[in-house]
Amino acid sequence: MSEFERAELRAFIQALPKAELHVHLVGSAGIDTVLALAKRRPEAGVPTDREELARFFTFRDFSHFLTVYWAVGSMVRDRHDVHTLVTGLAKDLAGQNARYAEVTVTPYNHLLDGLPGDELLEGLATGRAAAAAEHGVELAWCFDIPGEKGVEAGRETLLFALRERPDGLVSFGLGGPEVGVGRAQFEPFFTAAREAGLHSVPHAGETSGPATIWSALHDLGAERIGHGTSCAADPRLLAHLAEHRIPVEVCPTSNLRTRQVESLASHPVRRMLDHGVTVTLNTDDPPMFGATLNGEYLGVAETLGLRPAEIAQLARNAVQAAFLPAQRKSDLLAEIDALVTTG
């Protein structure tokens, strides 16, 4: 691809209105924000120097990534910290021409780290209002269970979500390690969350095999799958996801940085698309991984040699898979269509 073609591709991706469906609040903290927090909270052990932080954000494997992620999360202690994270994310999203994002928040971990629940909720509310007013970005929340903390975390996360039910809360999730953390143990909490009208969006198949994805579907009523990379190893699962139009929130750079895949060329996203799975592209924890939403689109488009209409389809997938009202979806889809017909 020539430099000119690449610049055109970049401009096309930038112009696409996008929805980000898989991004964690703590993992969206910009480098400057992390450095500022680290200076205020030295006990967390997060580097205060830019180069050291870059080394700190070089992950040996997935469990090392989680250790680092938890250290960053432990520095978030009051409503101002939360507001700073939310507005920082909104600014970054606006820069990517992302109009809407579903942001994963892990209340149980924040409460354990000494961030009071009302401070968390206040920071989310003021941050969300500022995101809309100042950046034109609509944010929705997914409250997720930190799986490694077991059923107690499941129960507490459910109670917090249903008791507080903040504006913008649309879904219920499950994150953390997968190996040794069976999805099925969280079935009662997902059932109750779904009965209360929250959508089910667990992580599954990021660091374990297709059986975890099947369990997320059967036991947790998953409406979308977080990561889902290992579905590529199971043809029956690929067919099931395609047939039932269950979207997969693919986060390619995340999988590279946590060393779950070796290269973009060998990433299962190709196989998912070949089997007709509804793929959405997402960043997961963007500054920690050096990822941007446009970068994910560019990387996949270049690696797979996608045409503009195929790239636009990925943006359409995210809008269609979003928990947005029908009118908002059709407005965004119309904007995408206009770009493809004029582009």
Ligand code: HPA
């Ligand atoms: N997987 C599980 N838990 C997480 C992730 C992830 O990719 N990012 C932040 N918490």
Ligand code: ZN
């Ligand atoms: Zn994630």
